[in-house]
Amino acid sequence: MSSPYLNLKVVEITRETADAATIHFEHPQKQKIDYKPGQFLTLILPIEGKEVRRSYSLCSTPHEAPRLSVTVKRVEGGLVSNYLLDTLQVGQEVKVMEPLGNFCLTCAPANQRQVLLFGAGSGITPLMSILKAVLHEEPNSKVTLLYGNSNEDSVIFKEQLQQLEANYPERLHVVYIYSQPKQACDYRGRMNQSMIIRILERLQLAKISNGVYFMCGPEGMMEEVRHALDVLHVPADQIFRESFVSTKLQDKQQQDQHGTVVSSEDDGGITTQTVTVIYEGTEYSFVVEPDQTILEAALEQDIDLPYSCQAGLCTACRGKCLSGKVHLEEREGLSDAEMEEGYTLNCVGHPLTPNVVIEIG
Ligand SMILES: Cc1cc2nc3c(=O)[nH]c(=O)nc-3n(C[C@H](O)[C@H](O)[C@H](O)COP(=O)(O)OP(=O)(O)OC[C@H]3O[C@@H](n4cnc5c(N)ncnc54)[C@H](O)[C@@H]3O)c2cc1C
Ligand code: FES
Structure with missing residues (x-):
């Protein structure tokens, strides 16, 4: 069995927003690393005398080989995200596990489908990989992205998305949703069930039979998407989701915020x-x-x-x-x-x- 570990070299770091950056890696011998759009890379880093691991979704797509890229958003007080954003340098080698994950899309040129993506904040990363793969590999498929952010300045990949929309005007449509917009915008507030249904109806995507649905973002947002898709009778086997934080951790964070005590079952x-x-x-x-x-x-x-x-x-x-x-x-x-x-x-x-x-x- 081949080793699941690789050493990759940081070849470029691109600042995306005030608190997010994309780290571009290549194999030192430019070897192509196989992965599927939507999968993630596990970085293994020596920090404060310990080896720590964190997963980061690949925002690149296989056709961008030999480059593999991940986008990291700063988590307040977070060990690895702050290390990566403040310390990592171009030229450094990072140990990684080979790409993993089931939140992925297999593209085929003959497909004619509607790919609907729902993302918020750093949850855009695997969706970006899927989006680029569909545009590149499925000429008869269309992509719609509903993308939630707090305001216009916190949008990761904004320029890239604008460029892609210009390149594929008939095949890519991005709907921006801002919870605290700085300017007037079409959709204001958090992405919720009624807003999602309204948007899909307006885009004539509420009653389709060739849809495939991917969501990645905070648990609350994904619940809203799930409810909206239930109302629209979307079959469960067409819906895929990825979480960056465990529900247990989110429950704990909420309990910490609200000061309630719960018993740990089992x-x-x-x-x-x-x-x-x-x-x-x-x-x-x-x-x-x-x-x-x-x-x-x-x-x-x-x-x-x-x-x-x-x-x-x-x-x-x-x-x-x-x-x-x-x-x-x-x-x-x-x-x-x-x-x-x-x-x-x-x-x-x-x-x-x-x-x-x-x-x-
Ligand atoms: C499959 C998968 C893919 C992921 N892809 C990405 C990605 O593409 N980009 C990205 O930026 N992150 C991604 N993450 C999250 C990433 O792995 C780390 O959890 C994140 O960077 C925080 O690590 P840290 O060491 O900075 O924080 P830690 O030191 O682990 O945690 C510090 C504090 O922050 C809280 N916390 C941890 N993670 C989050 C979070 N995501 N949001 C809010 N609070 C949090 C913890 O509860 C803790 O209180 C992914 C996670 C998974 C499981
Ligand atoms: S290490 Fe990720 S599921 Fe166990």
Whole structure:
């Protein structure tokens, strides 16, 4: 099996807005790295004496090879986003995991479809990759992007989008929505269900049968999109979503803001257990304490299991539970079908029984 790790060189850094920049990478030997539009890269960085990993969606598309680009938005107090925006330099090499993720689109030149994208803030990044891929690879498909931002200055990729709209006037339409606009605008406020329906009706996209729908942004926005698509009877298998932050974390942030206390469900059933993980032909058995996830326990034993977001979102740590029972703190990354087939996420998984065996790969 080839190594899932690569070293990429930073070849350019482009400032997008006051708090976001695009980092362009290339393989030092200009080797082409395979990925699908919408997938993400995991950066592995030595910061403050520790190796830290964070996922960043690729905003580039495969046809831009050998370049791969990610766009990072500053998170207040955030370890990695601030490091990348303030410290990273052109010429530096960064260790990454090869691209991963299921939030992606496979293009085919014969397709004739409506690709509808819903994004807000940094959630534009994977949508940008998908948008460029469709324009480049599906000459008979059209793309509509509903793009929410606080104001005109916080729009990531504004010039690129304007240029693309000029290049593809019949095939790309971007609708900007501002919650706190500085100037008069068509759509003011947060992207909500009624606004989405109104926009789609106005664009004659409310009753189509060849649509495919991708959303990425804050949980609240994605809920609104989901409700709007439900009202319009869009089949669930045509809808795809990507979260950058786990719902558990968002719930916690809301509780912190509101000062309420909630009980952590199922924690009472989690006790110390020995778990067996089979990875690349080797069997590892190790003890998992109740306050640890399976991944945390493995890493503490220097067992180099694959992982990225550590939040149950990206599926880099996915394995199949061959026996025993595992409790997941977060299951955003797994579909119902995957759960039923026994797939689990080690970064948010706790063994509930003594006989847990997980196979990765
Ligand atoms: C699949 C995937 C793709 C992603 N793609 C992108 C991308 O294209 N561009 C991008 O900028 N980020 C992206 N992210 C988010 C990114 O991985 C980091 O979580 C983010 O940069 C914050 O990391 P940090 O180390 O700066 O903050 P941390 O030190 O991890 O966190 C600091 C504080 O900020 C909060 N926080 C963490 N992340 C966010 C967030 N996204 N929004 C608001 N609060 C947050 C935490 O709860 C914590 O309180 C993606 C995440 C995933 C899972
Ligand atoms: S490391 Fe991302 S889902 Fe576990």
